[in-house]
Amino acid sequence: xxxxxxxxxxxxxxxxxxxxxxxxxxxxxxxxxxxxxxxxxxxxxxxxxxxxxxxxxxxxxxxxxxxxxxxxx
Amino acid sequence: xxxxxxxxxxxxxxxxxxxxxxxxxxxxxxxxxxxxxxxxxxxxxxxxxxxxxxxxxxxxxxxxxxxx
Numbered sequence: 001x002x003x004x005x006x007x008x009x010x011x012x013x014x015x016x017x018x019x020x021x022x023x024x025x026x027x028x029x030x031x032x033x034x035x036x037x038x039x040x041x042x043x044x045x046x047x048x049x050x051x052x053x054x055x056x057x058x059x060x061x062x063x064x065x066x067x068x069x070x071x072x073x
Numbered sequence: 074x075x076x077x078x079x080x081x082x083x084x085x086x087x088x089x090x091x092x093x094x095x096x097x098x099x100x101x102x103x104x105x106x107x108x109x110x111x112x113x114x115x116x117x118x119x120x121x122x123x124x125x126x127x128x129x130x131x132x133x134x135x136x137x138x139x140x141x
Contacts, residue, residue, distance in 0.1 A: 012087055012090050012091060012094070013087045014085050014086055014087030014090075015084060015085040015087055015088075017084045017085065017087075017088065018085070018087040018088055018091070021088075021131065021132030021133060022132065024132060025132040064095075064130055065091060065095070065130055065131050065132055066090070066091030066092060066093070066094040066095040066130065066131045067091055067094070068094075
């Protein structure tokens with residue numbers, strides 16, 4: 001298992017319940033070990049298994065939820 | 074086109090913004106969102122399950138209230 005972490009910019013969140021639904025949904029994706037979404041910094045820090053997910057797939061998953069996400073290192 | 078009414082547990086503009094962006098990605102769909110009443114009306118020929126699953130992508134609970 002090779003873990004790495006990425007921090008993605010997330011636009012469009014305005015309240016805690018948006019944060020929660022993202023953490024629940026993205027957190028339940030296969031290969032996602034840990035996710036922390038920050039409303040203030042408008043970003044999500046995700047630790048994931050590189051063989052199952054990638055920054056792009058995670059960014060797509062966030063876009064799929066209707067939020068805008070940007071790959072920011 | 075039939076007009077469907079869904080109840081979506083949206084609590085703020087962030088959630089209704091997410092639903093708006095999700096529905097914008099779907100062609101052949103006209104929609105209206107009433108955030109205070111947590112209602113989403115969709116005019117489309119697509120079947121209800123497809124519409125419901127699309128709405129559920131935003132991570133919120135979705136109930137189908139029937140056609141209007």
